[in-house]
Amino acid sequence: MSQASSRVLGVMAAAPAVLATVAVLAFAARELSGRTPLSYGRPLNIAEAAGAGEVSEVLRFLRAGWDPSQVWPLRPEIISSTVTRATALEAAIWGGRQPLVELLDRRGFIRDAETRHHLACLAKDIGSDEVVAYLSPGAASSCEPGAAFAVLKARSNPQ
Amino acid sequence: MIELRPTRWTWLAYGYAALVACALGYGLLGIPVQVSDSLNNLVEASQGSLYDLVYNQFFQRGYLRPFLWGLMRAVFDLSQGHYFEWFRGWHVGQVAVLSGLFVALLRVRRAVDAAVVPLGLAALVGIHTFSGTIREAFPINTFMTILLCCFAAAWLALGTPRWWRDVAAALLLVFAALTVETGLLVGVIFVAAWLAGARGLSRAGVAAQVALVVGYFVLRFVALGVGAPGLEERASGFGFGVLDRDQVAARFGGNPLPFYAYNVAVSLLSLVASEPSGGVFSVTQRALAGEATAINVVSVGSSLLGTALIAGYLWARRREWLARRFTADDQLVAIFVAVAAANVVMCYAYTKDVILSPAGAFYALALAVAARHFIDRASMTPARTAAASVVLVLLSTGWAWRAVAAQIDLRHAGNVVRVEWAYVDRWLERENLTPTTDEARAIITHLQEDAIWNHPARPTLAGDWLGWFEP
Numbered sequence: 001m002s003q004a005s006s007r008v009l010g011v012m013a014a015a016p017a018v019l020a021t022v023a024v025l026a027f028a029a030r031e032l033s034g035r036t037p038l039s040y041g042r043p044l045n046i047a048e049a050a051g052a053g054e055v056s057e058v059l060r061f062l063r064a065g066w067d068p069s070q071v072w073p074l075r076p077e078i079i080s081s082t083v084t085r086a087t088a089l090e091a092a093i094w095g096g097r098q099p100l101v102e103l104l105d106r107r108g109f110i111r112d113a114e115t116r117h118h119l120a121c122l123a124k125d126i127g128s129d130e131v132v133a134y135l136s137p138g139a140a141s142s143c144e145p146g147a148a149f150a151v152l153k154a155r156s157n158p159q
Numbered sequence: 160m161i162e163l164r165p166t167r168w169t170w171l172a173y174g175y176a177a178l179v180a181c182a183l184g185y186g187l188l189g190i191p192v193q194v195s196d197s198l199n200n201l202v203e204a205s206q207g208s209l210y211d212l213v214y215n216q217f218f219q220r221g222y223l224r225p226f227l228w229g230l231m232r233a234v235f236d237l238s239q240g241h242y243f244e245w246f247r248g249w250h251v252g253q254v255a256v257l258s259g260l261f262v263a264l265l266r267v268r269r270a271v272d273a274a275v276v277p278l279g280l281a282a283l284v285g286i287h288t289f290s291g292t293i294r295e296a297f298p299i300n301t302f303m304t305i306l307l308c309c310f311a312a313a314w315l316a317l318g319t320p321r322w323w324r325d326v327a328a329a330l331l332l333v334f335a336a337l338t339v340e341t342g343l344l345v346g347v348i349f350v351a352a353w354l355a356g357a358r359g360l361s362r363a364g365v366a367a368q369v370a371l372v373v374g375y376f377v378l379r380f381v382a383l384g385v386g387a388p389g390l391e392e393r394a395s396g397f398g399f400g401v402l403d404r405d406q407v408a409a410r411f412g413g414n415p416l417p418f419y420a421y422n423v424a425v426s427l428l429s430l431v432a433s434e435p436s437g438g439v440f441s442v443t444q445r446a447l448a449g450e451a452t453a454i455n456v457v458s459v460g461s462s463l464l465g466t467a468l469i470a471g472y473l474w475a476r477r478r479e480w481l482a483r484r485f486t487a488d489d490q491l492v493a494i495f496v497a498v499a500a501a502n503v504v505m506c507y508a509y510t511k512d513v514i515l516s517p518a519g520a521f522y523a524l525a526l527a528v529a530a531r532h533f534i535d536r537a538s539m540t541p542a543r544t545a546a547a548s549v550v551l552v553l554l555s556t557g558w559a560w561r562a563v564a565a566q567i568d569l570r571h572a573g574n575v576v577r578v579e580w581a582y583v584d585r586w587l588e589r590e591n592l593t594p595t596t597d598e599a600r601a602i603i604t605h606l607q608e609d610a611i612w613n614h615p616a617r618p619t620l621a622g623d624w625l626g627w628f629e630p
Contacts, residue, residue: 010273013551
């Protein structure tokens with residue numbers, strides 16, 4: 001057996017696996033230093049956390065005193081480039097996340113019937129039947145199709 | 160047997176294994192203690208004394224796993240309330256020891272020995288049977304404990320003869336068998352190694368292993384009447400779908416033999432081809448529909464290529480084996496063959512990837528041995544070297560790909576567990592597990608604090624590239 005050939009084959013066997021390990025370790029080191037590659041980073045506010053479905057982050061924002069019924073800016077990659085300003089309640093609905101909507105509701109953040117109706121109509125506009133069923137199945141029939149979504153779009157693009 | 164002195168290649172291999180353990184450990188520390196499968200176990204294990212907990216487990220129906228609970232309780236007590244640090248740290252420690260044992264079993268002395276370690280470790284981490292040993296914990300992953308016991312058994316069996324190895328082997332088998340049923344594979348390893356010429360254990364030591372396995376069955380089925388889980392206790396993968404418990408009972412209740420034969424056959428196929436998984440031919444189904452993903456193709460392709468390499472090794476060594484002349488590498492591959500056979504038989508009533516994890520781990524070892532043999536034989540001419548290079552690059556790339564996919568899966572698991580913790584109240588209600596004692600409530604609150612506030616979720620990965628790694 002040739003020593004050189006053996007060395008070449010050894011490198012061929014080892015290199016891809018070693019590269020993968022090095023890549024994972026480099027990723028971990030970069031993340032530990034404060035920046036996560038190949039991600040959008042941490043949600044910047046409670047609406048981003050809700051829109052991304054990161055419910056544990058929503059809880060962290062809530063404990064820190066953030067208001068999920070307030071309008072917050074959203075980066076375009078969280079929901080879409082047309083929805084860049086929303087409440088956490090609206091963002092949660094956008095993700096079709098009924099349990100999160102219920103969690104926020106149980107904590108009293110859907111404060112009045114008007115808000116509930118708006119949220120139900122938004123859920124209907126984006127086809128999230130589960131959320132419609134939870135929020136207000138009867139009232140959703142009185143929604144003007146597309147109106148709730150239009151409110152969000154208008155808010156995101158005021159000009 | 161001659162003990163070989165370590166070389167720089169030995170230490171390089173251990174160093175690399177440490178890096179792999181670090182990479183995996185980083186992923187493991189991103190997962191909190193789970194809600195499902197862990198929370199209730201932890202609360203139960205915290206009650207009463209350690210003795211009562213272990214003793215009572217001898218009188219359960221269907222399962223005989225007293226040391227699973229004993230170990231859980233021991234770590235619980237040691238943690239002094241630092242549950243995340245201890246239970247997750249325990250998991251990381253297990254992975255580090257497993258990686259070290261992997262290298263020890265390969266007996267790395269030459270450059271070519273060290274060269275196959277990355278491929279072997281990638282196969283160990285990337286094989287689908289390993290996923291359940293790192294993705295979950297109960298809160299100690301029992302299957303990972305058994306992997307360690309199996310590797311430790313192989314290390315004892317393949318070493319130089321010493322009286323204490325017999326004693327350690329007996330204790331290891333008792334501990335493993337009374338932790339979870341697949342622990343009986345420890346006995347299989349000792350017997351297989353002995354039949355393949357390894358003399359780490361004496362004849363008496365191997366006889367004791369056989370006696371202990373017989374004793375286990377007498378204890379379980381005669382003395383304690385624990386029995387085995389019934390056919391109707393679990394849903395089960397079958398063909399392109401999953402049969403629920405009633406369907407299994409209706410279809411095979413009268414004559415379960417075809418069902419058992421199916422489970423054994425698909426378990427073997429799963430081990431050597433990564434398809435089916437859990438008894439379901441999902442990749443085949445996707446392929447027929449033209450929807451197979453990149454990772455589906457890579458998984459099946461890398462497994463088939465790896466199996467072909469191991470089969471090539473067995474073929475090349477067949478005359479030596481028939482003449483009962485075994486090298487150290489042969490002994491390792493012989494253990495793989497024995498563990499694979501016994502492990503797939505153990506899946507007769509219920510096939511699940513993680514139950515095959517011991518066979519999967521020895522598959523990775525056998526693959527590394529076969530690759531080493533392949534390199535030794537393939538570099539005779541330039542043409543053969545070139546062809547072998549292509550095979551090795553494909554093999555290593557495929558398994559590395561799967562190892563990276565396992566890392567991504569761990570990250571995903573961390574987020575899934577945190578979602579469970581966010582909705583833990585609903586889960587407790589649904590499962591009728593609402594805590595009734597202050598101690599149980601305190602454990603739940605502590606674990607939720609750990610999962611959401613003390614060890615927050617890492618940012619979610621994003622980008623089209625993820626599609627290359629998702630099943």
